[in-house]
Amino acid sequence: MSLKRNVSLNQGLRYQGKGPMLTYILHRIGGLGIVIFVATHILSSYLGGDVGGFLNAVYEHWIFQIVIFFCALFHAINGLRIVILDLWPKLIEHQREAIWLEWMVFIPVYGIAALVIVQSAVGG
Amino acid sequence: MKRRTISISKRGFDFETLMWAFTRLSALAMYLLAFIALAGALLMGARTQMNLADVIRWTFMPNANHVLGTDVPDIAPWATLFWKLTASAFVCFAAAHGLHGLLSVIEDYLTLPWLRRALRILIIVLWLPLCAIGIYLIFNV
Numbered sequence: 720m721s722l723k724r725n726v727s728l729n730q731g732l733r734y735q736g737k738g739p740m741l742t743y744i745l746h747r748i749g750g751l752g753i754v755i756f757v758a759t760h761i762l763s764s765y766l767g768g769d770v771g772g773f774l775n776a777v778y779e780h781w782i783f784q785i786v787i788f789f790c791a792l793f794h795a796i797n798g799l800r801i802v803i804l805d806l807w808p809k810l811i812e813h814q815r816e817a818i819w820l821e822w823m824v825f826i827p828v829y830g831i832a833a834l835v836i837v838q839s840a841v842g843g
Numbered sequence: 844m845k846r847r848t849i850s851i852s853k854r855g856f857d858f859e860t861l862m863w864a865f866t867r868l869s870a871l872a873m874y875l876l877a878f879i880a881l882a883g884a885l886l887m888g889a890r891t892q893m894n895l896a897d898v899i900r901w902t903f904m905p906n907a908n909h910v911l912g913t914d915v916p917d918i919a920p921w922a923t924l925f926w927k928l929t930a931s932a933f934v935c936f937a938a939a940h941g942l943h944g945l946l947s948v949i950e951d952y953l954t955l956p957w958l959r960r961a962l963r964i965l966i967i968v969l970w971l972p973l974c975a976i977g978i979y980l981i982f983n984v
Contacts, residue, residue, distance in 0.1 A: 747948055750941070750944045750945075750948070751945070751948065753941060754941040754942070754944065754945050757937060757938075757941065758941075758973070761934075761973065761976055761977050761980065762976070764980050764984065765976050765979075765980060784896055788899065791903060795874070795877075798870045799870070799874065801867070801870075802867045802870050802871060805867055806867065832895060832896075832899065835894070835895040835896070836895070836896050839894055839895075839896065
């Protein structure tokens with residue numbers, strides 16, 4: 720017996736979940752980004768040679784660092800919100816405020832880090 | 844508001860419930876390891892010897908190779924057994940957390956029970972060599 724799914728992909732894409740849905744999507748994209756990055760990073764370090772050298776050059780590029788840092792920082796901060804709300808379920812009533820708080824932490828931390836990464840890339 | 848919490852004995856406790864708890868607890872464990880790495884880096888002089896990107900890299904994976912390109916004068920304190928064990932623990936937690944997360948995403952689009960079961964086994968089988976390779980690299984490269 721298969722699980723029943725009553726939602727089509729089209730319906731799923733048109734679902735307007737607003738803020739909480741956005742964090743859900745970004746958490747998934749960020750998580751997948753980290754898994755792909757970490758797995759290829761470990762394998763390329765292990766294999767070495769031309770492939771490893773090429774992948775390391777990609778990882779050290781500032782554009783890649785900005786993207787992967789977005790994935791890691793958002794996944795970490797959003798993950799902490801999920802952990803806190805799941806371990807203390809009474810707090811779920813304040814989910815909306817928790818998401819606002821999350822962005823208030825994420826935006827300055829990510830902004831400063833991205834600025835410094837770009838500055839050191841441009842300035843040498 | 845009426846509470847709808849069901850006790851564990853009525854809800855049942857299976858492997859997937861265990862992994863649900865593991866995902867949250869391993870996240871907290873990785874937070875702890877990251878803060879240990881960050882505090883250690885600052886104590887070892889990161890503030891004046893490393894740029895922010897290198898500190899972030901070290902925080903998420905305290906491996907001495909990650910400070911090779913910095914102004915750190917002596918790499919020895921960054922390559923101690925303590926940091927190798929911290930990095931190994933991080934790799935094991937991250938691999939389990941990440942592979943389980945990958946499976947959770949895939950399962951949202953996959954309804955065949957036997958395939959879900961096969962992928963669950965594949966994830967466990969993949970976790971072991973990934974940890975082994977990671978720990979080998981931390982201790983030998």
